[in-house]
Amino acid sequence: MFARPELDDVGTLLLRAADELNRRNHYRGPNSLEVRGDNNICMLMAINLAAGSHGKTSQAADRVRSYIGTSQLSDWNDSHSKSECVAALREAAYNTR
Numbered sequence: 095m096f097a098r099p100e101l102d103d104v105g106t107l108l109l110r111a112a113d114e115l116n117r118r119n120h121y122r123g124p125n126s127l128e129v130r131g132d133n134n135i136c137m138l139m140a141i142n143l144a145a146g147s148h149g150k151t152s153q154a155a156d157r158v159r160s161y162i163g164t165s166q167l168s169d170w171n172d173s174h175s176k177s178e179c180v181a182a183l184r185e186a187a188y189n190t191r
Contacts, residue, residue: 105187107154110144111137112183120176137171137179161186 101109114135121134135143138155145151155167162182164170171179 099188099190101187102190104150104153104157105190107141107144107148107150108157108183108187111140111154112180112187114143115140115176115183116180120179122172136168137183138167140183157189158182158186161189 115137118140119134121136121139137158141154141158142151145154159165159167162170170182174182
């Protein structure tokens, strides 16, 4: 069994974002950068919530975009299931290239 590499600050943030999205409902559609009244959030909102006032939101989003191979995180979020989005956040956490 292979050990995962040690996480940097952005990786830790992405794992928190995955947990945040996993706890809530997955939102797909317009205006996804809001916490909806029904507790729905998208991937990017999960990253924003996990970052809080500590920053690194842009770096974290860039790492996810690089990992999934798209420049449009919102489009990818909208075309994938909650479990796929959570998995992408978790895997991107370890993708430091």
